[in-house]
Amino acid sequence: MKILVAVKRVVDYAVKVRVRPDRTAVDTASVKMSMNPFCEIAVEEALRLREAGAAAEVIAATVGPAQAADTLRTALAMGADRAVHVLHDPDPARPLLPLAVAKVLRALALQENPGLVILGKQAIDDDCNQTGQMLAALLNWPQGTFASKVIIDKDKQKATVEREVDGGTETICLDLPAVITTDLRLNQPRYATLPNIMKAKSKVIKKVTPSELNVDIRSDMEVVQVDEPPKRKAGVILSSVDELIDKLKNEARVL
Amino acid sequence: MAILSLLSSSSRTRLSGLREPLRQAGLSALLTRGAPPPLHPHAPTTEFSSPGGHRPPPLDWASVGSRTISSHVGTSLTQYGSRNHALTLHKRFYQTLRPQHPYCGPRASIATSEAHHSVNDPSEVQRRAFGSAAKSIQRNPAYSVLNSDDVSYFKSILGDNGVIQDKDRVAVANVDWMGKYKGASQLLLLPKSTNEVSKVLAYCDSRRLAVVPQGGNTGLVGGSVPVHDEVIVNLGGMDKIISFDNVNGILTCEAGCVLENLSTFVENEGFIMPLDLGAKGSCQIGGNISTNAGGLRFIRYGSLHGNVLGLEVVLANGTVLDMLTTLRKDNTGYDLKHLFVGSEGSLGIVTKVSILTPAKLPSTNVAFLSCNDYMSCQKLLLAARRGLGEIISAFEFMDRQCIDLAMAHLEGVHNPLPLSPYKFYVLIETTGSDESYDKAKLEAFLLRSMEDGLVADGVIAQDISQASNFWRIREGISEASVKVGAVYKYDLSIPVEKLYDIVEEMRSRLGDMAEVLGYGHLGDGNLHLNILSSKYSDNILAQIEPFVYEWTAGHRGSISAEHGLGQMKAEKIHYSKSPEAVQLMASIKKLVDPNSILNPYKVLPQSAL
Numbered sequence A: 001m002k003i004l005v006a007v008k009r010v011v012d013y014a015v016k017v018r019v020r021p022d023r024t025a026v027d028t029a030s031v032k033m034s035m036n037p038f039c040e041i042a043v044e045e046a047l048r049l050r051e052a053g054a055a056a057e058v059i060a061a062t063v064g065p066a067q068a069a070d071t072l073r074t075a076l077a078m079g080a081d082r083a084v085h086v087l088h089d090p091d092p093a094r095p096l097l098p099l100a101v102a103k104v105l106r107a108l109a110l111q112e113n114p115g116l117v118i119l120g121k122q123a124i125d126d127d128c129n130q131t132g133q134m135l136a137a138l139l140n141w142p143q144g145t146f147a148s149k150v151i152i153d154k155d156k157q158k159a160t161v162e163r164e165v166d167g168g169t170e171t172i173c174l175d176l177p178a179v180i181t182t183d184l185r186l187n188q189p190r191y192a193t194l195p196n197i198m199k200a201k202s203k204v205i206k207k208v209t210p211s212e213l214n215v216d217i218r219s220d221m222e223v224v225q226v227d228e229p230p231k232r233k234a235g236v237i238l239s240s241v242d243e244l245i246d247k248l249k250n251e252a253r254v255l
Numbered sequence B: 001m002a003i004l005s006l007l008s009s010s011s012r013t014r015l016s017g018l019r020e021p022l023r024q025a026g027l028s029a030l031l032t033r034g035a036p037p038p039l040h041p042h043a044p045t046t047e048f049s050s051p052g053g054h055r056p057p058p059l060d061w062a063s064v065g066s067r068t069i070s071s072h073v074g075t076s077l078t079q080y081g082s083r084n085h086a087l088t089l090h091k092r093f094y095q096t097l098r099p100q101h102p103y104c105g106p107r108a109s110i111a112t113s114e115a116h117h118s119v120n121d122p123s124e125v126q127r128r129a130f131g132s133a134a135k136s137i138q139r140n141p142a143y144s145v146l147n148s149d150d151v152s153y154f155k156s157i158l159g160d161n162g163v164i165q166d167k168d169r170v171a172v173a174n175v176d177w178m179g180k181y182k183g184a185s186q187l188l189l190l191p192k193s194t195n196e197v198s199k200v201l202a203y204c205d206s207r208r209l210a211v212v213p214q215g216g217n218t219g220l221v222g223g224s225v226p227v228h229d230e231v232i233v234n235l236g237g238m239d240k241i242i243s244f245d246n247v248n249g250i251l252t253c254e255a256g257c258v259l260e261n262l263s264t265f266v267e268n269e270g271f272i273m274p275l276d277l278g279a280k281g282s283c284q285i286g287g288n289i290s291t292n293a294g295g296l297r298f299i300r301y302g303s304l305h306g307n308v309l310g311l312e313v314v315l316a317n318g319t320v321l322d323m324l325t326t327l328r329k330d331n332t333g334y335d336l337k338h339l340f341v342g343s344e345g346s347l348g349i350v351t352k353v354s355i356l357t358p359a360k361l362p363s364t365n366v367a368f369l370s371c372n373d374y375m376s377c378q379k380l381l382l383a384a385r386r387g388l389g390e391i392i393s394a395f396e397f398m399d400r401q402c403i404d405l406a407m408a409h410l411e412g413v414h415n416p417l418p419l420s421p422y423k424f425y426v427l428i429e430t431t432g433s434d435e436s437y438d439k440a441k442l443e444a445f446l447l448r449s450m451e452d453g454l455v456a457d458g459v460i461a462q463d464i465s466q467a468s469n470f471w472r473i474r475e476g477i478s479e480a481s482v483k484v485g486a487v488y489k490y491d492l493s494i495p496v497e498k499l500y501d502i503v504e505e506m507r508s509r510l511g512d513m514a515e516v517l518g519y520g521h522l523g524d525g526n527l528h529l530n531i532l533s534s535k536y537s538d539n540i541l542a543q544i545e546p547f548v549y550e551w552t553a554g555h556r557g558s559i560s561a562e563h564g565l566g567q568m569k570a571e572k573i574h575y576s577k578s579p580e581a582v583q584l585m586a587s588i589k590k591l592v593d594p595n596s597i598l599n600p601y602k603v604l605p606q607s608a609l
Helices: A037-051 A066-078 A098-112 A131-139 A194-200 A241-250 B016-031 B122-131 B148-158 B167-173 B194-207 B259-268 B285-290 B374-387 B400-409 B435-451 B464-484 B501-510 B538-544 B547-554 B579-592
Strands: A002-006 A009-011 A033-035 A057-064 A082-087 A116-120 A143-153 A158-165 A168-175 A178-182 A205-208 B003-006 B045-048 B211-214 B231-234 B241-245 B250-254 B308-314 B320-323 B349-356 B363-371 B392-399 B424-432 B457-460 B486-493 B515-521 B526-533
Touching (some): A002 A037, A009 A066, A033 A037, A033 A066, A037 A143, A057 A098, A066 A082, A098 A116, A098 A131, A131 A143, A143 A168, A158 A178, B148 B194, B167 B231, B194 B211, B194 B231, B250 B259, B259 B285, B285 B349, B363 B464, B374 B424, B374 B435, B424 B464, B464 B486, B526 B538, B538 B547
Parallel strands (some): A002 A057, A057 A082, A116 A178
Antiparallel strands (some): A143 A158, A158 A168, B003 B045, B250 B349, B308 B349, B392 B424, B392 B515, B486 B526
């Protein structure tokens, strides 16, 4: 069975994000970019499944500009077998949206025929949490989102997924092929070790374009303006209960 | 009585937003009587009701009076260890208060050495057990004793808020970060301006009251706490940033600014502080300068002697020496600021600083490697200087015992090389202007080193949080060692080829008595030798001192690479400096501080003064 893992290159989660002075987008000019943390977890899960014998090959895929190849190299350095880079350099006003990504991944899935597609539950730059669900719908495959545990039964071709839901944990059983999106507690991603980095140099990254896949990823949305949230006003320190009541009555008008 | 310890998760960045409010909370705990600092909802806290199993036996609380420490020390959200950098917001802060000796009964205004070393007090026995191999320092009778007129005078200068007599808060200021040195001061002063410092010192000089300048109180040689009843002058209230030249990267600020706050500020402007250490969450720039702190970026940006452009210092008699220039080059006369850099508060109190900050470079890479033996570490260092050259920004090493300790005692860390049975670990950091170029360079260098057999195994961090984890391990070793119980710390500069020999010698000398850790800034030839045991004991100390000092002197090393002399090594300077040099130092001290009120009993030996 093959596992297809989709990864995204995003601004590193530890970076303090700023808006560009022209307010058209977030400043990504000289900030550190890394693999989306949830995608790291997805790659790790795929690797663990391969190590457990449930899968034979792990393929990493990404949609993005030329620099996104770095993210694929990280996935290969972690242990993925090969990678596919769908080249797409959107202009910042029309960024890549989940539906477009889902369409691309669908095309890839139809080409590669994986038994499982694993994605991170959401990207930390747009926080959409849509790609996995849309992909499952486009492929008409079952989905197990917010997975905190995945158990594959190869013989029965089923996946048992524990999902993190608001009320607690839900366990569902999916027929393969299926789409799984990973949540934080699924695993602890491994580091890229030097021997693996060395091996990764000889692994293949196949480059394709969306048109080659017959996917139209023109964006329907246009970003008009990006602003920082309004700065929190400093609190006011009051000196007495009377003053508090006075302020609640006259300024906040809640009494 | 609860000993509150604040532990942070390993993420360097996540808690950046918490640091300032927590520090403010801690500072306000110092300033407002009694109120414990509000705990930030996200800061994990662990409350210990009694010291853990490995610690020295707890005081018998039943017999000790009801007065206990209620102010939680948020003020010293200490990060200990050493490290970095542009990874901006890494924090680890940890503060455990060892059980404080509550003062029972009415306070006599004189704390004589006899009362201080009272036999009935178990914690004093504990401390005495540690210190008895070293000479116990007698209080110099030439110093006056504090009286109520003095206190009134201080109140008239600093206001009621600037004069702290509250036993609990003074008690906290009397103890150093490790809980090893405890003074008997009864007064804590919090000046808010250079003028106030000047008036306080002028008065103390005229009255011959001994003074201890104090900053973040994170020093490791007892230099920032009183030995007897010296008045503590804490500069934490002078924390304004005065100006920043964002073309040249020159920062001017007051001495009480916490290093991490300065880091955050200059990073916002596209620069970084030239020094970085584990204590950055609590240490203040005035203290860093007074101790010529080294830290993790030393290999790249050099010493504070090179980065400090100007100082404003208040001398013992209250004279304000304004040398606060922001010029890169100024060859007019003797460069006096160098006297004060590293003088550990014994020549003057630093009140303002102007410091050069290097530009923040966008690309940082961190690798965590394991090596078979110490020789490989050395060869790796040599290869790194050639192969990574201009982009190398940190080169730290640690031995297997350090990693094991860190894994056992630190929260939220995981071993990047769990299957590695190797004995040495090296952390290399590079900082440069081009991400992909640097990464390619580092990878090529490491792969080559692996082929040459210098590196047995290693990992490269793929994102900032992985890099933080590596640094957390290195910076957390000091913190972890304090948790075991008793730790003897030595900070030695030794020629790189011989650096690890002392660790092995100490292991064979101590055998099962104690555990010996060796780690440090290999790139600077600086070893941090830590010897851990469940409690302090004269036996262990006798095995360590003076052997360690003699060994170091024999190899023409320094007995204090970056920590300074403080109380701990005040009588040991002759191991690393000639008598003529010490004599000249003593002359300078007498010239600048004739009444010897600044930080007495420290730095220079009593015999020289």
